[in-house]
Amino acid sequence: MYQPKDSSRSPRFTGVRTFMRLEEVRTTDNIDFAVLGVPFDTAVSNRVGARYGPQHIRNFSVLLRPYNPDQKINIFEYCSGVDYGDIDIVPGNIHRSYDNMVEGLTPLLEKGVVPIILGGDHSISLGNLRAMAKVYGPVSLVHFDSHSDTWDNYFGEKYMHGTPFRRAVEEGLIDTAHSIQVGMRGPLYTPEDLTDPEDLGFEVIPMSEVHKIGYQEVLKRIRKRVGDSGRPVFVSYDIDFVDPAFAPGTGTPEVAGPNSFEALEYVRGLKGLNIKGFDLVEVLPAYDQGEITAALASSVAYEMISLVALKKQAEKENSVSESAK
Numbered sequence: 001m002y003q004p005k006d007s008s009r010s011p012r013f014t015g016v017r018t019f020m021r022l023e024e025v026r027t028t029d030n031i032d033f034a035v036l037g038v039p040f041d042t043a044v045s046n047r048v049g050a051r052y053g054p055q056h057i058r059n060f061s062v063l064l065r066p067y068n069p070d071q072k073i074n075i076f077e078y079c080s081g082v083d084y085g086d087i088d089i090v091p092g093n094i095h096r097s098y099d100n101m102v103e104g105l106t107p108l109l110e111k112g113v114v115p116i117i118l119g120g121d122h123s124i125s126l127g128n129l130r131a132m133a134k135v136y137g138p139v140s141l142v143h144f145d146s147h148s149d150t151w152d153n154y155f156g157e158k159y160m161h162g163t164p165f166r167r168a169v170e171e172g173l174i175d176t177a178h179s180i181q182v183g184m185r186g187p188l189y190t191p192e193d194l195t196d197p198e199d200l201g202f203e204v205i206p207m208s209e210v211h212k213i214g215y216q217e218v219l220k221r222i223r224k225r226v227g228d229s230g231r232p233v234f235v236s237y238d239i240d241f242v243d244p245a246f247a248p249g250t251g252t253p254e255v256a257g258p259n260s261f262e263a264l265e266y267v268r269g270l271k272g273l274n275i276k277g278f279d280l281v282e283v284l285p286a287y288d289q290g291e292i293t294a295a296l297a298s299s300v301a302y303e304m305i306s307l308v309a310l311k312k313q314a315e316k317e318n319s320v321s322e323s324a325k
Contacts, residue, residue, distance in 0.1 A: 003076035018083035028111040032079035037086035043123035047251040053283035054118040060294035078312040101127030109135040119281030126164040133173040136232040141179040145238040146254035148197040176201030186254035219269035249288025267303040
C-alpha cells in the first residue's frame with residue numbers, strides 16, 4: 001500500500017517534491033488514485049505560466065496530512081495512491097499533447113484508478129475527457145469555473161483553453177443531459193457566450209444565481225442533474241472559479257467568486273458521486289502572492305482524494321454488511 005511519508009518523522013523540507021509527499025511511482029498496481037501533472041499552457045489567451053502549476057501545487061502540498069477532519073476519514077486507512085509524475089506534453093503542439101494524455105491516462109482508467117490531474121491550462125480537459133470516454137463512454141461533467149469554455153473558436157483557433165467543452169460535446173465525450181457548469185461570471189463579448197452552453201445541453205448556474213441560492217442548494221442541483229449514483233462523473237475545477245482575493249495566481253481572474261471555504265465545500269459536497277477522474281487547472285505561480293493559490297489548490301486536490309477514500313470506505317462497509325446477512 002502506498003502512502004505519504006510521515007512528516008512527524010521526516011521533515012517536510014527534505015526529499016523530492018511530490019504531492020502530499022507520496023511516493024513517485026509509475027504503477028497501476030495496488031493503487032486507488034494517482035496524482036499526475038499535465039504541464040501544458042500554450043493554448044491560453046492571456047497570461048502564460050500554468051505549465052508550472054503542477055510543481056507549484058506539489059511544493060505546497062507537503063503541508064497536507066492524512067486525516068481529513070471535515071470528512072472524518074484517514075485517507076490511507078482505506079486507499080492507496082502515488083504521485084505518478086507528469087504526462088510528457090509537447091509545448092506548442094496541442095494535438096500531440098492530447099495523444100500523450102490519452103496514452104498516459106488510459107492504463108490508469110482501465111484499472112479503475114482515479115486520476116487526480118494537475119494542470120496546465122483548461123485546454124487539457126479535452127485530452128482528459130477523450131481518455132475517460134475511451135474507457136467509460138460519455139461521462140457526466142461537473143464543471144466549476146468562471147468561464148463556460150464553450151466558445152467555438154478564439155483567434156480562429158478551435159483548440160484553445162476557452163473551447164474544450166464544445167469540442168468534447170462535438171466528439172460525444174460528455175453526457176450533457178447529466179452535466180452541469182457552476183460559477184460563470186464576468187464581462188462577455190455577446191449574450192450568446194452565456195446561452196451557448198445551455199444550447200449544447202448543459203445546465204448552467206451563473207455566479208449571480210449561486211450567490212442568491214447558496215452553495216448547499218447548488219450541491220443539491222448538482223446531485224439532481226447527475227442523477228444515478230452509478231453514472232461515471234468527471235470533475236473539472238478551474239481555480240479561477242474562486243474569487244481572486246483567495247486565488248490570485250491564475251490566468252484569467254474574475255471577481256465576485258466564492259471564498260476559499262466555499263471552494264472546498266463544493267468538492268466535499270460531491271461525496272457519493274461515482275467520480276472517475278478529476279482535473280484542477282489554471283494555477284499560475286507567477287501571480288500567486290504568498291502561495292495562497294497553491295494552498296487552496298492543493299487543498300482542493302486533497303478533498304478530491306478524500307472522496308476516493310470515502311468511496312472505498314463505503315464499499316468496505318457495504319461488503320461487511322452483505323457478509324453479515
